[in-house]
Amino acid sequence: MPAPTFDSLSAFRALLDALPAPDAEALKAASARNGMLTKPPGALGRLEELAIWVAGWQGREKPVLERPQVLIFAGNHGIAARGVSAFPAEVTVQMVANFRAGGAAINQLAKCFGATMAVHALELDRPTADFTQQPAMSEAEAVAALRTGWDAVDPAADLVVVGEMGIANTTAAAAIAAALFGGAAEDWVGRGTGVDNHGLKRKAQVVTEGLARHTGLLGDPLQVLRCLGGREIAAMSGAMARARAERIPVVLDGFIACAAAAVLHRAAPGALDHAVAGHQSAEGAHGRLLAALGKEPLLALGLRLGEGSGAALAIGVLKGAVACHSGMATFAEAGVSEG
Numbered sequence: 001m002p003a004p005t006f007d008s009l010s011a012f013r014a015l016l017d018a019l020p021a022p023d024a025e026a027l028k029a030a031s032a033r034n035g036m037l038t039k040p041p042g043a044l045g046r047l048e049e050l051a052i053w054v055a056g057w058q059g060r061e062k063p064v065l066e067r068p069q070v071l072i073f074a075g076n077h078g079i080a081a082r083g084v085s086a087f088p089a090e091v092t093v094q095m096v097a098n099f100r101a102g103g104a105a106i107n108q109l110a111k112c113f114g115a116t117m118a119v120h121a122l123e124l125d126r127p128t129a130d131f132t133q134q135p136a137m138s139e140a141e142a143v144a145a146l147r148t149g150w151d152a153v154d155p156a157a158d159l160v161v162v163g164e165m166g167i168a169n170t171t172a173a174a175a176i177a178a179a180l181f182g183g184a185a186e187d188w189v190g191r192g193t194g195v196d197n198h199g200l201k202r203k204a205q206v207v208t209e210g211l212a213r214h215t216g217l218l219g220d221p222l223q224v225l226r227c228l229g230g231r232e233i234a235a236m237s238g239a240m241a242r243a244r245a246e247r248i249p250v251v252l253d254g255f256i257a258c259a260a261a262a263v264l265h266r267a268a269p270g271a272l273d274h275a276v277a278g279h280q281s282a283e284g285a286h287g288r289l290l291a292a293l294g295k296e297p298l299l300a301l302g303l304r305l306g307e308g309s310g311a312a313l314a315i316g317v318l319k320g321a322v323a324c325h326s327g328m329a330t331f332a333e334a335g336v337s338e339g
């Protein structure tokens with residue numbers, strides 16, 4: 001069956017209301033298998049629940065992780081002109097060239113964990129509007145960006161990692177988080193690429209202005225995405241939703257990726273049941289955002305890069321979980337006495 005598609009935000013919302021659940025039979029079978037493997041019950045800790053979770057989404061008792069896909073989306077932001085990043089906006093397009101040449105951190109991590117990697121640059125020569133002045137995107141622009149993400153997912157992948165590149169996007173992500181979960185701008189802004197205290201104040205000011213500009217629309221998570229987000233952020237939301245429609249598990253990356261995920265979470269409760277938090281980044285409010293999503297990170301290594309880097313590292317943890325679950329012998333097979 002061809003994947004459903006959408007040409008408006010309301011059609012996208014309808015898809016979110018009809019997302020599939022994990023396979024109950026596979027969950028039951030994997031859970032039973034986990035209880036028979038040659039280890040004391042629970043001895044593999046969180047790896048056990050991770051393997052069962054992957055089994056449920058993949059619809060098989062013995063899941064596999066052989067075709068992880070890393071998707072990187074890049075976009076430029078009108079608010080970059082407001083001095084909210086330690087780096088100039090041209091770094092976005094320069095890093096896209098670096099991704100394509102294989103020179104970025106994510107290239108190495110994707111290679112390490114056997115993932116394919118695709119880079120989608122979204123109209124980099126046309127930054128989104130400054131959201132303190134007007135909505136970052138028109139409805140048509142937001143839909144086009146969501147579609148880029150939706151269409152980028154390989155239905156044959158067995159795990160999806162979604163990452164981003166977009167100078168100033170920690171400010172857009174902070175604005176989204178504040179709009180979705182409340183609190184002051186100061187609670188959600190962080191140092192991003194390394195802004196000083198003045199930069200941090202500017203970020204809070206820009207977020208405060210953005211929230212005030214769009215108050216009337218912020219009750220609707222998809223309008224939050226359109227008014228305060230960016231093309232790469234919308235593309236990430238679209239990719240995560242498509243992965244769910246295909247029942248492919250997703251690993252969440254850092255603060256920006258989690259802001260994209262949070263839009264889905266607020267638009268349709270349970271929309272992130274197929275997603276695990278790969279890591280907690282060093283961005284100040286990432287812990288708060290993960291808590292709001294109810295997600296416990298697998299790793300916390302002090303990364304503050306984005307690009308899907310922390311999520312790509314977590315592929316290793318998931319591969320370990322799946323390898324043990326699907327490859328270990330049962331007590332009966334190995335002739336080991338049970339306790």
Ligand SMILES: Cc1cc2ncn([C@H]3O[C@H](COP(=O)(O)O)[C@@H](O)[C@H]3O)c2cc1C
Nearest residue numbers: 085087164165166167168169170192193306
């Ligand atoms: C060379 C370079 C590579 C990056 N790779 C990811 N980011 C990260 O930094 C940006 C967000 O931080 P801010 O909001 O402070 O601009 C995003 O592009 C994010 O992916 C990078 C940033 C730089 C400078």
Ligand SMILES: O=C(O)c1cccnc1
Nearest residue numbers: 192254255281304305306
């Ligand atoms: O949390 C992240 O992913 C992050 C933090 C700082 C800069 N870029 C990304």
